[in-house]
Amino acid sequence: MENSNQKLLIIGAGLCGSLMALRMAQRGYQVQLVEKRPDLRDVTQDAGRSINLSLSDRGLKALRLAGVEEQALELCIPMYGRMIHDQKGNTFMSNYSGRDGEYINSISRPGLNMLLLDKAEEMPNVELIFNKGCTAIDLEKGTATFTDYNTKQESTFEGDLVLATDGAGSVVRKAMFNKRELLFSFSQQWLTHGYKEITIPATKDGGYRTEKGALHIWPRGEDMLIALPNLDGSFTVTLFAPYANTKYCFDNLTTPEMVQEYFTQEYPDAIALMPNLVTEFFDNPTGPLGTIRCSPWHCYQKVVLLGDAAHAIVPFYGQGMNASFEDVFVV
Ligand SMILES: Cc1cc2nc3c(=O)[nH]c(=O)nc-3n(C[C@H](O)[C@H](O)[C@H](O)COP(=O)(O)OP(=O)(O)OC[C@H]3O[C@@H](n4cnc5c(N)ncnc54)[C@H](O)[C@@H]3O)c2cc1C
Numbered sequence: 001m002e003n004s005n006q007k008l009l010i011i012g013a014g015l016c017g018s019l020m021a022l023r024m025a026q027r028g029y030q031v032q033l034v035e036k037r038p039d040l041r042d043v044t045q046d047a048g049r050s051i052n053l054s055l056s057d058r059g060l061k062a063l064r065l066a067g068v069e070e071q072a073l074e075l076c077i078p079m080y081g082r083m084i085h086d087q088k089g090n091t092f093m094s095n096y097s098g099r100d101g102e103y104i105n106s107i108s109r110p111g112l113n114m115l116l117l118d119k120a121e122e123m124p125n126v127e128l129i130f131n132k133g134c135t136a137i138d139l140e141k142g143t144a145t146f147t148d149y150n151t152k153q154e155s156t157f158e159g160d161l162v163l164a165t166d167g168a169g170s171v172v173r174k175a176m177f178n179k180r181e182l183l184f185s186f187s188q189q190w191l192t193h194g195y196k197e198i199t200i201p202a203t204k205d206g207g208y209r210t211e212k213g214a215l216h217i218w219p220r221g222e223d224m225l226i227a228l229p230n231l232d233g234s235f236t237v238t239l240f241a242p243y244a245n246t247k248y249c250f251d252n253l254t255t256p257e258m259v260q261e262y263f264t265q266e267y268p269d270a271i272a273l274m275p276n277l278v279t280e281f282f283d284n285p286t287g288p289l290g291t292i293r294c295s296p297w298h299c300y301q302k303v304v305l306l307g308d309a310a311h312a313i314v315p316f317y318g319q320g321m322n323a324s325f326e327d328v329f330v331v
Pocket residue numbers: 011012013014015016017034035036037049050052053054055132133134135165166167168169170171195238287306307308309312313315317318319320321322323324
């Protein structure tokens with residue numbers, strides 16, 4: 001065991017923070033992992049937040065290092081290529097590779113996050129703390145203040161090293177931004193497009209309504225639908241569309257009739273697979289898409305930004321989580 005006396009405070013128990021906690025505990029650190037939300041293993045997941053993700057070799061490498069690759073692969077569905085759907089409903093498959101055994105995986109975000117939390121929790125030197133949101137950090141001392149969302153009480157935690165895995169809206173990154181002497185550079189670029197998730201449910205007998213082993217894409221210029229398979233026979237569909245300035249932008253898709261008209265015209269084969277389209281369209285949130293760049297990623301040899309906190313990226317590359325896992329591999 002290395003570093004057995006050193007205490008690590010990890011802020012944010014999403015994908016990156018949970019894997020980081022596991023890995024650092026394996027390396028012998030005393031780890032406290034603090035998350036602002038409730039334990040996702042105890043609560044129902046919010047709809048509309050990228051329910052599944054593509055996991056590539058880049059991400060698997062880090063899971064392998066932490067000894068959880070096999071269990072993660074049990075949650076995966078291989079996607080061998082992109083299945084393109086044209087406006088008439090014709091399809092063609094464009095394989096990712098000509099070589100056997102090369103594919104990307106569709107994996108459930110909560111499923112993977114739960115696995116990583118379970119594995120981290122099994123370690124005797126990991127303490128998981130939920131419902132506490134970081135509100136402030138002393139970057140030089142490595143102390144962070146948290147507010148408990150139930151009791152509203154404040155508490156302070158300290159680490160010999162603080163790892164900030166608190167996502168794209170990182171409170172820790174904001175503190176670094178405000179520290180003039182760090183000469184912290186930061187850019188945040190929002191797309192003029194947003195996203196919304198809809199479901200293709202499983203058939204009555206739990207089967208898939210369309211090809212399971214593919215990442216489905218309905219490219220339409222300014223707009224696009226994609227669909228990734230889930231283990232339960234369903235697909236999570238994501239609509240990417242402009243917020244404004246086109247006929248079928250989010251600002252205009254305000255009535256069931258408009259939504260029905262848009263999907264019938266642009267995605268006739270997909271609409272046939274989505275019986276709950278209209279309900280889900282209005283129930284599920286529309287999310288923004290952005291890219292965050294900043295530097296430096298560390299300060300005072302005390303605090304390090306990792307994952308989306310350091311480098312959030314639009315989802316079209318399928319790399320955000322994979323890059324976050326690579327951070328764990330590199331650290
Ligand atoms: C629509 C969409 C599709 C995507 N598809 C893919 C894909 O196919 N493949 C891929 O690799 N990536 C994909 N991504 C990107 C991926 O979701 C992120 O890169 C990944 O979640 C980053 O993990 P993270 O742990 O750094 O951040 P997050 O997953 O955002 O986790 C941050 C955690 O910190 C917690 N937190 C936040 N603030 C605080 C605070 N103040 N105090 C305590 N805790 C806090 C949050 O509650 C959360 O649990 C997609 C993203 C979107 C939006």
